Amino acid sequence: MFTLSEENYLKTIYHLEVDTDQGISTNAIAKKLATKASSVTDMIKKLSDKKVIVYKKYKGVTLTELGNKTAANVVRKHRLWEVFLVEKLNFSWDEVHDVAEQLEHIKSSKLINQLDAFLGFPTHDPHGDPIPDKDGNLKTIEKRLLATLSKNESGICIGVDDSSSEFLQFLDKKGITLGKKITILEKEEFDNSLSILIGEKKLSISNKIANNLYIKAHNGH
Amino acid sequence: MFTLSEENYLKTIYHLEVDTDQGISTNAIAKKLATKASSVTDMIKKLSDKKVIVYKKYKGVTLTELGNKTAANVVRKHRLWEVFLVEKLNFSWDEVHDVAEQLEHIKSSKLINQLDAFLGFPTHDPHGDPIPDKDGNLKTIEKRLLATLSKNESGICIGVDDSSSEFLQFLDKKGITLGKKITILEKEEFDNSLSILIGEKKLSISNKIANNLYIKAHNGH
DNA sequence: ATAAATTTTTAGACAAGTCTAAAAATTTAT
DNA sequence: ATAAATTTTTAGACTTGTCTAAAAATTTAT
Ligand SMILES: [Mn+2]
Ligand SMILES: [Mn+2]
Ligand SMILES: [Mn+2]
Ligand SMILES: [Mn+2]
Numbered sequence: 001m002f003t004l005s006e007e008n009y010l011k012t013i014y015h016l017e018v019d020t021d022q023g024i025s026t027n028a029i030a031k032k033l034a035t036k037a038s039s040v041t042d043m044i045k046k047l048s049d050k051k052v053i054v055y056k057k058y059k060g061v062t063l064t065e066l067g068n069k070t071a072a073n074v075v076r077k078h079r080l081w082e083v084f085l086v087e088k089l090n091f092s093w094d095e096v097h098d099v100a101e102q103l104e105h106i107k108s109s110k111l112i113n114q115l116d117a118f119l120g121f122p123t124h125d126p127h128g129d130p131i132p133d134k135d136g137n138l139k140t141i142e143k144r145l146l147a148t149l150s151k152n153e154s155g156i157c158i159g160v161d162d163s164s165s166e167f168l169q170f171l172d173k174k175g176i177t178l179g180k181k182i183t184i185l186e187k188e189e190f191d192n193s194l195s196i197l198i199g200e201k202k203l204s205i206s207n208k209i210a211n212n213l214y215i216k217a218h219n220g221h
Numbered sequence: 222m223f224t225l226s227e228e229n230y231l232k233t234i235y236h237l238e239v240d241t242d243q244g245i246s247t248n249a250i251a252k253k254l255a256t257k258a259s260s261v262t263d264m265i266k267k268l269s270d271k272k273v274i275v276y277k278k279y280k281g282v283t284l285t286e287l288g289n290k291t292a293a294n295v296v297r298k299h300r301l302w303e304v305f306l307v308e309k310l311n312f313s314w315d316e317v318h319d320v321a322e323q324l325e326h327i328k329s330s331k332l333i334n335q336l337d338a339f340l341g342f343p344t345h346d347p348h349g350d351p352i353p354d355k356d357g358n359l360k361t362i363e364k365r366l367l368a369t370l371s372k373n374e375s376g377i378c379i380g381v382d383d384s385s386s387e388f389l390q391f392l393d394k395k396g397i398t399l400g401k402k403i404t405i406l407e408k409e410e411f412d413n414s415l416s417i418l419i420g421e422k423k424l425s426i427s428n429k430i431a432n433n434l435y436i437k438a439h440n441g442h
Numbered sequence: 443a444t445a446a447a448t449t450t451t452t453a454g455a456c457a458a459g460t461c462t463a464a465a466a467a468t469t470t471a472t
Numbered sequence: 473a474t475a476a477a478t479t480t481t482t483a484g485a486c487t488t489g490t491c492t493a494a495a496a497a498t499t500t501a502t
């Protein structure tokens with residue numbers, strides 16, 4: 001079994017591995033966890049001893065198969081709880097993260113499997129992130145950042161990259177929610193801002209926003 | 222805020238206070254928590270500093286108003302989660318305790334209040350124990366141990382004293398569940414065993430069982 | 443009232459997880 | 473190739489919560 005702290009380190013390494021095929025550096029982990037590099041060094045030893053990561057000096061860490069499965073299970077729990085909070089307890093998508101951070105560490109396989117069933121085996125969490133299955137596998141969907149779409153292209157809004165409550169509340173205010181169809185009306189050269197059509201509404205959004213919204217390619221006419 | 226460990230101490234003191242009007246001794250706490258008296262002494266200092274208990278040397282501890290409210294809130298969470306597990310996730314009443322021990326420490330008032338609403342504001346947990354309200358108050362119901370009923374008296378089975386999974390599974394096997402009507406057919410003098418009618422069925426149960434089952438007085442004809 | 447038994451506290455140690463400050467190793471720049 | 477900058481590790485300390493063993497205080501028995 002793993003401690004809460006070990007689980008958080010594993011989850012962090014898991015998330016960092018998505019963006020790279022390199023080993024994950026001590027500093028990268030420290031930064032993500034808002035802790036000190038010296039603390040990470042200590043934990044790397046513990047996790048190596050437990051065979052969940054492999055560490056090559058100065059080359060960073062990699063999750064072993066066991067480590068990946070363990071981390072994926074924490075992520076699975078996190079995302080299932082987020083679905084529960086939104087679907088059953090009327091939380092909004094910007095309120096769920098902190099509570100899920102706690103709930104993800106509850107240990108009971110019956111609990112999580114029954115919860116999965118109770119929720120109807122959801123495939124994605126409220127932010128559009130995929131939910132790993134019992135074995136830690138997740139089906140990746142073809143998604144693109146809104147910023148990569150060209151003029152007149154359209155697609156369905158399926159996720160966010162940044163899921164901070166500030167960003168999510170901003171999207172709420174603009175009326176941008178998952179499932180909505182977005183069409184690029186205009187791309188401004190000088191600041192890369194976009195003029196888009198979402199539902200019936202025309203909106204102007206900055207490049208920063210466009211780089212945090214995921215779109216499912218959609219053969220729009 | 223209180224740590225997980227502090228919450229467990231408070232909850233223990235809360236439960237022990239039900240049975241007595243004396244202060245709760247260091248040893249009593251140690252026994253209930255399966256820890257050592259010296260550890261309890263340390264924690265008593267911390268909890269006193271935090272103004273949740275009052276300690277009179279060699280006279281034991283008492284919860285302050287704040288301590289009582291804090292402890293009751295942990296119990297409230299424990300029991301609401303137990304209801305959730307049984308009602309929504311198909312746990313049986315003997316499987317819920319250990320998971321609830323973990324869930325009771327999740328910190329989010331929105332979570333617990335929404336859960337309460339989602340469950341339809343239940344008043345009792347799956348073992349018949351009352352659920353404290355937001356302010357820590359609970360309505361006590363008039364209940365008696367089955368062992369105290371006389372011949373021909375009857376009542377409704379509303380709770381258990383011992384909620385170990387062994388005892389609960391035993392009750393399941395005998396077909397004794399909360400809400401059922403029980404009538405005393407016979408009381409044996411020599412071993413205090415009972416012959417009872419539960420539903421349509423006649424059963425013989427030992428005094429030990431009768432001392433762990435709560436009955437709601439019922440003006441049986 | 444004194445002795446015996448019990449309860450509680452103290453003293454010192456340990457494990458987990460974290461921190462700061464300094465040293466060592468590695469990588470990058472000149 | 474050497475120096476500079478960066479990354480990582482070590483050393484030592486601290487906190488929380490726990491433990492054992494011994495000392496001290498209190499209660500109970502004679
Ligand atoms: Mn976490
Ligand atoms: Mn999420
Ligand atoms: Mn607990
Ligand atoms: Mn219960």
